[in-house]
Amino acid sequence: MDISQPANESHNARLCCIHGGRHRAMIDEDDLADAALHAKEPTQQFRYVERLALRRLQTTTNFDETHVFDDFDYMSAVLPAAQAFGISELADWKLPSRSEDEWAMICRDFRAAATMISQRIMFEHAARATSDPNTVALGPVAKEKLRFHLAQLRSIVDSERVADWQKQDILGAISRLEREIEKVRTPLSAVFDIVAKVWDGDTKLRDAVHQVLVILQDENNLEKEIASIAATTKKALGRAETKQLPPPRPARKGKETSPFDDEIPF
Incomplete structure (x- = not known):
């Protein structure tokens, strides 16, 4: 909205x-x-x-x-x-x-x-289209968790023995994700960029990135579940609104209809 x-x-x-x-x-x-x-x-x-x-x-x-x-x-x-x-x-x-x-x-x-x-x-906080499947809306709790894990990831990268250009490349990707999670919707490509850059790193580095991935995946699955429930509810309400009363019975030929023509049950 x-x-x-x-x-x-x-x-x-x-x-x-x-x-x-x-x-x-x-x-x-x-x-x-x-x-x-x-x-x-x-x-x-x-x-x-x-x-x-x-x-x-x-x-x-x-x-x-x-x-x-x-x-x-x-x-x-x-x-x-x-x-x-x-x-x-x-x-x-x-x-x-x-x-x-x-x-x-x-x-x-x-x-x-x-x-x-x-x-x-x-x-x-420029909004992206809510229908974009490549983005996810993060709740306050998820954002707080991501900030924590990204800070840990940054600390691990700083201590890694890698070339300076590679270190700066990874830190740049982390900074980008830190900015993106503050927006209304976060592009999944921002975390995939980090994954691609640390794939060849040590286990500690990959585990830290895995924690970030799990949080985003959970939020994405939750959003899909909510959307599915909303769509099902909307569809059910639509069926209820379009349901009509049965049409009146056709008049019998050769006989004038009257509201009292139905048989009296006694």
């Missing part, structure tokens, strides 16, 4: 009610739950929240077409999200008071910075 387009969000959706000049928060607990559902990595969850806050800033209006939210509301919602999700570039920002003369400019500058970071995250 494209996290830049929060689900079920429209011009009239979640219209906030004004009571005594005050309105509810721009981002609520349900929105954070949606972020966790639609994005796995903390940076992607931040982007989900930031895009949702920006959309509501720009499109949520009162019945008189005035905007419900302003840049202060945006910063009030996005700054805590940046701090919670570990966006270091925004960690030192301070929310101004509305009584300060330059609060509007500070909030606008923050929005510009947060939007730029959100766009960078989008490019860093």
Whole structure:
């Protein structure tokens, strides 16, 4: 799913009610739950929240077409999200008071910075087609395991007695896989590249690569199983929707039909 387009969000959706000049928060607990559902990595969850806050800033209006939210509301919602999700570039920002003369400019500058970071995250996690059989979506636990085993693999390669060019070649392939596992979908070719480069190495090196392969294989099999279940469920629901009631019995020739023509069972 494209996290830049929060689900079920429209011009009239979640219209906030004004009571005594005050309105509810721009981002609520349900929105954070949606972020966790639609994005796995903390940076992607931040982007989900930031895009949702920006959309509501720009499109949520009162019945008189005035905007419900302003840049202060945006910063009030996005700054805590940046701090919670570990966006270091925004960690030192301070929310101004509305009584300060330059609060509007500070909030606008923050929005510009947060939007730029959100766009960078989008490019860093550029999505591949979910139907591509040569890629796999990795869960947070699998990514953490891969980071651990790749660090071990890097340590083993550093201690190997091989030519410098060969060592740098293997380390380059490890670096590539480390970058790829942070994206929405990881190409299997990234790990196959490592396998090809260490195939002639010692047993310790091959065993370390095998651990990486097992994690990717397990995630790939899990994804296929989930897709199979989803397809089966969709097919069953489709059959249920297309099932029709039997047609009415044809009228008997030479006799006028009536709703009371059926025989009475007594």
